[in-house]
Amino acid sequence: MLWAFSSLKDKQMKAIKALEEKMGVTLLAFSDIEVEYANLTEEEMKVLLQAEKDMGLSLVAVNVK
Numbered sequence: 001m002l003w004a005f006s007s008l009k010d011k012q013m014k015a016i017k018a019l020e021e022k023m024g025v026t027l028l029a030f031s032d033i034e035v036e037y038a039n040l041t042e043e044e045m046k047v048l049l050q051a052e053k054d055m056g057l058s059l060v061a062v063n064v065k
Helices: 010-023 042-055
Strands: 002-005 030-033 035-037 062-064
Touching: none
Parallel strands: none
Antiparallel strands: 002 030, 035 062
């Protein structure tokens, strides 16, 4: 399972915005995604790790169901 930003409906956005205003904070909404982590070779892992370093990001290799 992987977590990603939620795709929100207008009603949900309005409710979250109201909470943000009431609480004085910014809220982030996440939902789970059913994925299977990819089996990478040692060479693919090296390429992925270098890409993360170059871009300053964290990348996750998955097989989407």
